[in-house]
Amino acid sequence: MLLWFNSIYNTEQAIKPGPALRAAYRTCQSLACTAGKFEPQEWGGTMFISCFLLMFWSSVGALQVIASWANLEGLSFFFHRATGYIFGVGSATAVIVWFFAADKHAQPHVSPQLGEQFSAYVAGVLVALVFTFVVSSLVKFRKLRPIQGSVDKPQGVELLKRMTWFRAVRHSLRKASEER
Amino acid sequence: MVSGCETQPEEGLGGEIVPPDWQLSVWITSLAGKNACLDEVMGVLASNFFVPALTALVLLFLWFGARRATKREHNQKTIIRMAPGVLLAFLAVVVLNWAQAEYGNFWERPYVNHPEAENAMRLLYWPLSDSSFPSNAITGLAAAAAGIWFADRRASAIMWTLVVLWGLGRVYVGIHYPIDVAGGMLIGSLSALLAINLVPETSGVPSWLLKQAKRFCVA
Numbered sequence: 001m002l003l004w005f006n007s008i009y010n011t012e013q014a015i016k017p018g019p020a021l022r023a024a025y026r027t028c029q030s031l032a033c034t035a036g037k038f039e040p041q042e043w044g045g046t047m048f049i050s051c052f053l054l055m056f057w058s059s060v061g062a063l064q065v066i067a068s069w070a071n072l073e074g075l076s077f078f079f080h081r082a083t084g085y086i087f088g089v090g091s092a093t094a095v096i097v098w099f100f101a102a103d104k105h106a107q108p109h110v111s112p113q114l115g116e117q118f119s120a121y122v123a124g125v126l127v128a129l130v131f132t133f134v135v136s137s138l139v140k141f142r143k144l145r146p147i148q149g150s151v152d153k154p155q156g157v158e159l160l161k162r163m164t165w166f167r168a169v170r171h172s173l174r175k176a177s178e179e180r
Numbered sequence: 181m182v183s184g185c186e187t188q189p190e191e192g193l194g195g196e197i198v199p200p201d202w203q204l205s206v207w208i209t210s211l212a213g214k215n216a217c218l219d220e221v222m223g224v225l226a227s228n229f230f231v232p233a234l235t236a237l238v239l240l241f242l243w244f245g246a247r248r249a250t251k252r253e254h255n256q257k258t259i260i261r262m263a264p265g266v267l268l269a270f271l272a273v274v275v276l277n278w279a280q281a282e283y284g285n286f287w288e289r290p291y292v293n294h295p296e297a298e299n300a301m302r303l304l305y306w307p308l309s310d311s312s313f314p315s316n317a318i319t320g321l322a323a324a325a326a327g328i329w330f331a332d333r334r335a336s337a338i339m340w341t342l343v344v345l346w347g348l349g350r351v352y353v354g355i356h357y358p359i360d361v362a363g364g365m366l367i368g369s370l371s372a373l374l375a376i377n378l379v380p381e382t383s384g385v386p387s388w389l390l391k392q393a394k395r396f397c398v399a
Contacts, residue, residue: 054229054233059240062241063244070244070245114228125240129398157394157398169395169396169397172396172397173395176395
């Protein structure tokens with residue numbers, strides 16, 4: 001999947017230049033900057049998407065590690081904690097390596113618009129949360145059944161130790177309306 | 181341009197301030213361009229992408245990742261209390277930059293005064309137009325790291341490590357003096373301490389926010 005994304009968002013770099021060519025390119029670019037001939041590479045849609053993907057996949061990975069660590073079965077995609085750790089660390093590492101190995105990100109003179117970068121990062125984390133909630137709820141739909149009887153103590157994320165996110169939210173909202 | 185090996189005047193060519201640690205800065209930036217592997221690592225560390233991404237993951241782990249409910253709630257409340265500290269830190273940077281522009285000499289970036297830093301910047305980063313002191317990025321991250329100290333010391337230690345690495349990277353690529361990084365750490369820490377003390381854990385705002393978030397099982 002990472003290779004697929006890479007192929008879409010690196011169409012202009014179908015052939016990767018060697019280190020010497022990259023160094024020559026950077027020197028020419030910096031000289032051109034000095035001469036005022038052109039601005040540094042501007043922030044564009046591709047960078048926004050790349051930053052979004054960086055945060056999205058690394059957050060998905062982090063959430064799987066968290067689910068395994070804190071025993072939040074309703075958040076995990078997997079039925080074994082070890083698998084969650086492996087997937088989490090693997091996906092976060094892979095996307096970080098992809099982001100910086102795809103040369104356009106590691107290139108100097110890429111001038112980020114910080115507001116847009118912040119937005120891309122926040123969007124990536126939020127969408128990763130939603131993605132994790134949805135996928136884990138679908139995967140664990142049959143395994144994690146609603147708790148029978150009253151459950152007074154666990155609230156919020158604690159409910160994810162024994163039920164899926166959709167069921168936990170339903171339980172939580174029902175309890176809140178009963179308390180009113 | 182004055183070579184970094186010669187005696188450096190107290191003021192740069194344009195009357196701007198040259199910090200007292202310029203020699204350390206020159207020594208570090210002179211390493212750029214000599215080892216491609218080191219340059220790659222430092223370029224990644226100095227960039228605006230890597231450390232913020234790791235910071236976000238650390239905060240995500242702190243928010244969701246405690247095994248006990250009481251610890252998780254304590255972490256979440258601390259993150260909420262820490263957030264105004266980060267905003268305060270950035271506000272302090274804005275005020276300082278304004279004061280420099282209004283009353284004193286502008287604190288130029290190292291690459292303006294030192295050829296070694298200029299070479300490093302051209303190789304690994306891009307020119308910046310605002311004042312070198314304090315480091316905006318380090319100020320914000322240091323505020324977060326200092327605030328998190330009250331939640332989880334291990335997570336705070338990780339974040340402080342990121343602060344140091346990011347600062348080192350930014351000195352290496354010639355856009356900051358070490359004193360800019362140290363100043364950012366100090367301002368960030370003070371802002372976080374102020375915010376944490378202004379918003380106690382038992383105050384209503386963090387509790388109310390958490391109560392709403394718990395309804396949707398995101399806290």
